[in-house]
Amino acid sequence: MKFCFSKLQIFLNGFILIIVLGSCHNYYNASPTSKSSDIAKPVFGIKAGIALANATIKPNPYTSKTSTRTGVLGGIYLDVPLRKELIFRPGAEVVSKGVMQNDGYSTYPILFTFIDFPLNILYKKNYSHGHLIAGGGPVIGVPVRDYFGAYPLKTEFSINGLIGYELAIGFSLNLNYTYGLSNASSNKQLISKISNRYLGITVGYSF
Numbered sequence: 001m002k003f004c005f006s007k008l009q010i011f012l013n014g015f016i017l018i019i020v021l022g023s024c025h026n027y028y029n030a031s032p033t034s035k036s037s038d039i040a041k042p043v044f045g046i047k048a049g050i051a052l053a054n055a056t057i058k059p060n061p062y063t064s065k066t067s068t069r070t071g072v073l074g075g076i077y078l079d080v081p082l083r084k085e086l087i088f089r090p091g092a093e094v095v096s097k098g099v100m101q102n103d104g105y106s107t108y109p110i111l112f113t114f115i116d117f118p119l120n121i122l123y124k125k126n127y128s129h130g131h132l133i134a135g136g137g138p139v140i141g142v143p144v145r146d147y148f149g150a151y152p153l154k155t156e157f158s159i160n161g162l163i164g165y166e167l168a169i170g171f172s173l174n175l176n177y178t179y180g181l182s183n184a185s186s187n188k189q190l191i192s193k194i195s196n197r198y199l200g201i202t203v204g205y206s207f
Contacts, residue, residue, distance in 0.1 A: 040081045047093075047174065048074035049202030055099040055112070057151070058193040069109045071096025073200050075116075082121075087133075089120040095141070095178075097196045112153060112196065113144040116178070118160050130168050136161040139178055141196070151194060154186035158196070164204070172204040 051073040054066065075093030082088055097112040122135035139160045143153035158181055164174030177199050184194040 042081070043079040043206045045077050045079065045170075045172075045204050045206040046075070047077065047172075047202040047204035048072075049174075049200060051095050051097065051198040051200050053095075053097045053099065053196065053198035055097065055110070055197070056193060056195040057099070057110075057191060059191070060101075065102040065104075067100040067102070067107075069098055069100040069111075071098065071111070071198075073198075073202060077118075077204075079122075079206065085124050085126070087122050087124050089118070089122050089135075091118045091120070092116075093118065094144075095198065095200075097198055110146075110151065112146055112151070112184075112194075114141040114156070114196070115144060116141045116158075118176075118178075120160060120162055122162065131166045132164075133166060133172075133174075134163045141180075141184070143184070151185070151191055152187040153184050153194065156180050156184040156196060157182040166204070166206065170206045172206065174200070174202045174204055176200040176202075 049072075051071045052068050053071050054068045057066075060066075073093060073095050075091055077089050077091035080088040080090075093116045095114050095116050097114055098110045100107055100109055117140045118137060119139070120135055120137040122133045125132040137160055139158040141156040141158060143155070146153055158178045160176055160178045162174060162176040164172050166172035178197065180196040184196060185191045
């Protein structure tokens with residue numbers, strides 16, 4: 001219980017950090033001495049969807065046959081304008097990662113829940129009815145829990161790519177792919193490697 005509470009606190013701290021970043025940038029733009037008055041203000045947003053996840057687990061104590069599993073993905077983000085068509089988008093997301101396993105008798109999911117903190121730099125191209133966004137950046141992933149208790153996890157580092165289209169009314173459709181660069185196993189004597197990756201499909205709304 002204490003473990004889950006501490007991870008919830010991490011998510012809330014990330015949320016507060018995003019709000020502080022937006023507030024500082026907003027204050028800077030509002031300053032009479034600022035030269036960035038022509039840059040738009042930060043925009044807060046939410047998103048939710050699915051994560052098509054897979055993972056490499058070595059050695060796998062249960063099976064060698066794995067496949068993609070579908071999990072949930074949701075979170076918040078803040079668009080901080082840097083230039084006319086360039087934005088910095090930090091976020092905090094709950095991602096259901098893992099893999100489907102087959103032991104020869106049945107297929108079942110191995111579920112890893114992470115709180116991801118993507119730090120994306122995005123190109124934002126304006127069109128008459130909305131915006132095309134594309135870019136990427138690093139991701140810090142903090143494990144919340146392993147539902148089977150057999151896979152020790154630690155903080156992982158990933159790279160993320162994102163493309164999407166946002167309508168003028170605020171709704172957006174987004175695709176992102178996150179690939180784990182580090183080993184997420186905290187006990188290499190038990191599991192020498194855990195590497196996560198997923199394709200995210202989300203609908204977002206910017207306020």
